[in-house]
Amino acid sequence: MSDNKITKTNIVGFLCNWCSYAGADMTGLGRNIYPSNIKIIRIPCTGRMDPMMIIEAFHNGADGVLVSGCHPGDCHYSEGNFYWRRRYPHLKSLLEHFGIDKRRFHASWVSASEGKKFAEVVKKVTAEVKDWQENG
Amino acid sequence: MDKELQELIKKLLTEKKAEWAVGYEKSYDEFSTSPAFVNDPAAAGRLLFNKYCINNLGSYLNKLKKNKVAVVCKGCDIATVFELIREKQFKRENVTIIGVACEGVVDKRTGKLLEKCENCAVKQPVGADFTLGTAKNSPKPKSFEDVALFEKKSSKEKAEFWERQFEKCIRCYACRNVCPVCYCPDCFAQRSMPEYLSKHVEAGENKLFHMVRMQHVFGRCTDCKACDTACPVNIPLSLLTKKLAKDAKELFNYESGADTDARPPLSTYDEGDSESDIM
Numbered sequence: 001m002s003d004n005k006i007t008k009t010n011i012v013g014f015l016c017n018w019c020s021y022a023g024a025d026m027t028g029l030g031r032n033i034y035p036s037n038i039k040i041i042r043i044p045c046t047g048r049m050d051p052m053m054i055i056e057a058f059h060n061g062a063d064g065v066l067v068s069g070c071h072p073g074d075c076h077y078s079e080g081n082f083y084w085r086r087r088y089p090h091l092k093s094l095l096e097h098f099g100i101d102k103r104r105f106h107a108s109w110v111s112a113s114e115g116k117k118f119a120e121v122v123k124k125v126t127a128e129v130k131d132w133q134e135n136g
Numbered sequence: 137m138d139k140e141l142q143e144l145i146k147k148l149l150t151e152k153k154a155e156w157a158v159g160y161e162k163s164y165d166e167f168s169t170s171p172a173f174v175n176d177p178a179a180a181g182r183l184l185f186n187k188y189c190i191n192n193l194g195s196y197l198n199k200l201k202k203n204k205v206a207v208v209c210k211g212c213d214i215a216t217v218f219e220l221i222r223e224k225q226f227k228r229e230n231v232t233i234i235g236v237a238c239e240g241v242v243d244k245r246t247g248k249l250l251e252k253c254e255n256c257a258v259k260q261p262v263g264a265d266f267t268l269g270t271a272k273n274s275p276k277p278k279s280f281e282d283v284a285l286f287e288k289k290s291s292k293e294k295a296e297f298w299e300r301q302f303e304k305c306i307r308c309y310a311c312r313n314v315c316p317v318c319y320c321p322d323c324f325a326q327r328s329m330p331e332y333l334s335k336h337v338e339a340g341e342n343k344l345f346h347m348v349r350m351q352h353v354f355g356r357c358t359d360c361k362a363c364d365t366a367c368p369v370n371i372p373l374s375l376l377t378k379k380l381a382k383d384a385k386e387l388f389n390y391e392s393g394a395d396t397d398a399r400p401p402l403s404t405y406d407e408g409d410s411e412s413d414i415m
Contacts, residue, residue, distance in 0.1 A: 099295025
């Protein structure tokens with residue numbers, strides 16, 4: 001643990017029910033190890049991600065937020081993640097304008113079979129958030 | 137121009153081309169004007185236009201959507217009317233837009249020309265049904281220099297800046313109430329199930345309110361600065377609305393209020409959208 005007494009890193013993960021949530025399950029089945037800082041919330045689809053929920057998460061003290069869904073073209077509802085793909089850059093840019101560092105907010109595509117990738121993504125997100133906590 | 141304006145509105149009301157006319161009238165002192173609603177041709181003489189006509193009258197069209205309305209618009213306000221038509225709040229044929237040439241409006245609190253008026257490209261209104269007067273447009277295009285400058289700050293500095301600003305906020309909701317595109321009858325800020333926003337006024341909650349409001353008007357905000365001029369504690373809301381305009385332009389090449397048939401950026405998608413940042 002670093003010197004400046006950051007003991008907790010809380011990351012909220014919004015995972016889509018059809019791909020990423022199953023992908024996270026696969027991570028466990030495959031015995032892949034990833035940081036336990038992420039708290040997972042299951043959502044029906046990334047297209048359901050109301051930006052308000054993300055703003056709310058940061059407001060209530062989340063250090064980082066990860067939103068993960070199906071790869072473009074693989075959406076269970078055909079086009080939900082396409083809408084999310086547009087909302088994400090706009091929201092990230094707006095949050096940055098309000099002073100929420102870009103290292104705190106991430107998005108990824110993880111399919112149901114990509115257990116290994118999910119572990120990698122969580123590792124990367126945790127590292128970025130910790131970097132923000134420690135180096136400002 | 138006042139005479140011309142009064143004659144025109146009188147004519148529209150007598151010929152029943154409009155049931156109501158929305159314009160400006162003299163208020164309590166010579167530096168103030170207030171919105172005026174006229175439905176009697178004889179009362180059209182009240183109306184005027186001068187450099188203190190700061191309000192965006194497009195805001196009132198939502199309240200008169202069942203009527204045929206004639207509305208006095210500065211060049212910049214026309215974008216608002218078009219945006220509301222795009223959002224199908226009322227029909228184009230029910231609105232008569234009276235564009236007035238404008239040399240910029242003055243904030244009576246400071247006595248200075250508004251910042252948005254300095255590089256105005258729509259002093260001469262575009263797209264109005266009737267145009268009164270002539271004005272010379274500024275040749276300089278709209279610049280986002282101040283936003284770009286602010287973006288260069290570190291996230292810590294930005295957060296601190298907004299913290300100071302939102303400590304001032306008294307959450308009077310003037311910015312929302314005056315906003316032409318904030319017309320939800322049931323605003324999230326007042327909802328209690330779920331209660332997104334605590335009712336007590338404090339910097340963090342105020343920030344949440346402004347963040348969500350900005351998110352809700354993205355791609356719809358025409359950057360008319362009504363919120364900025366209405367704010368009683370001078371929070372620089374134009375720094376936020378300008379950012380929205382900049383993002384819409386840069387990320388989605390979209391300008392709200394420009395086209396009444398366009399789809400706003402977040403309610404559509406393209407299979408070729410970029411995803412450089414997504415893991």
